[in-house]
Amino acid sequence: MKKSLTPLILTLLIIALAFICMETNPTDTAYTTWLKEEYIPNTSTSNEIITEVFAQLLGPSLVKESTTRNNYIFFSIYEIHLNDAPVKVLGLLDHFFVLPS
Numbered sequence: 096m097k098k099s100l101t102p103l104i105l106t107l108l109i110i111a112l113a114f115i116c117m118e119t120n121p122t123d124t125a126y127t128t129w130l131k132e133e134y135i136p137n138t139s140t141s142n143e144i145i146t147e148v149f150a151q152l153l154g155p156s157l158v159k160e161s162t163t164r165n166n167y168i169f170f171s172i173y174e175i176h177l178n179d180a181p182v183k184v185l186g187l188l189d190h191f192f193v194l195p196s
Contacts, residue, residue, distance in 0.1 A: 113169060115188070116169035116170060116187065116188065117168055117169055119187075119188045119189045120166070120168065120169060120170060120171055120186065120187075121171060121186035121187075121189055121190075121191065123159070123162075123164065125186075125189065126162070126164070126171075126173055126184070126186060126191065127159070129191045130175070133191070134184075134191075134193070161175055161176045162174065162175045162176075163175075163176075169187075170185060170186060170187040171185075171186040171187075172184070172185055172186070172194075173186060173191075180196060181196070182196070183196065
């Protein structure tokens with residue numbers, strides 16, 4: 096009797112996807128770079144402009160002290176406390192996505 100290859104192929108795809116997610120889970124350095132180059136310059140409120148100035152002056156030390164990272168192996172969730180309301184960011188596949196609060 097001929098066995099179906101569908102379960103085997105599906106299992107291999109899931110394993111491959113899990114491996115890709117593990118290998119592309121962003122680092123703290125990548126998060127700091129994204130925050131300084133992408134997120135902060137694209138915000139427009141006065142509190143965030145002040146935060147941008149401090150982030151540029153103090154750089155990674157400010158970001159590191161004000162950020163909490165939860166590493167879930169396949170992805171990470173960062174929570175930064177620079178302003179009144181914390182911002183949550185999902186790090187997945189070497190990209191960052193701001194989560195709604």
